[in-house]
Amino acid sequence: MADPVRKKPHLQAVREGNPGKRALDEGLQLPPGDLEEPDWQETFPTVKDRSRQAINRRAREVARREWRRVVPVLKHTAGLAAVDAAALQDYCICVARIDQCERDLSRHGLVMEGERGMQKNGSATIVSQYRAQYKIYLREFGLSPSARVGIKPPGDDDDDSDVFD
Template identity: 30%
Template structure:
């Protein structure tokens, strides 16, 4: 899987010191976007709106959001909503269905799987994956990485 470039704020949180990334290189802060959370689109589904309300406060505290992130964040939230709906359908109806050809995987199994992949992809852009959480926790210390044999 290809690595996605991280926002400067994430690099700095995980970095070694003032303005440095984990390798000690200076972090290019990029354009000076106004760092305020975007407003959610009015057309978000109820589940997507709930996810938006859940993740935006944390991302805002880290200065990761700007109004221009609205589309990407909406795509993440709707992927979550699709994942939830498909998973609930599978829970209610089972993982297999009866068809003329015999037993087949319920279509919502594939829908949930695809939505999960899409959701993880978008989540990585915002630092919402478990591996990013661990990297952020490691970067929250004093920046001393004496245990790193490559440092």
């Protein structure tokens, strides 16, 4: 038996456009919420090894900076709800890990001396995986130019049927 046709999520349909002008299912509407910045110390803890301490300290700062950069924008454009905090935290961790891998690649190069001679730096593989996830977050949160096409900020419509107004 064939799978039923799946509808696109509302925001995805809005982002991709609606050339057929069909009615869109707006899906679940959540009230906007205040997002508390996570304690980055829990994700990137202080450790005994001094070099790891510096790496985790920088990761905390990169994640903190990204959180503070995107949350105000997303509150305005996407109407973030409190339930979005975990996904947003994961996005910021992803950004911090990309920074960490890129710094490692800059320090040690793409190819390193290994047990069996020259070998690929493991950070090259890891950063590739984080960048793939990063692209997904950009689409989900509407943080890339192509993802923003057609998105209207919450409250930018003339419809008075919103239950949270």
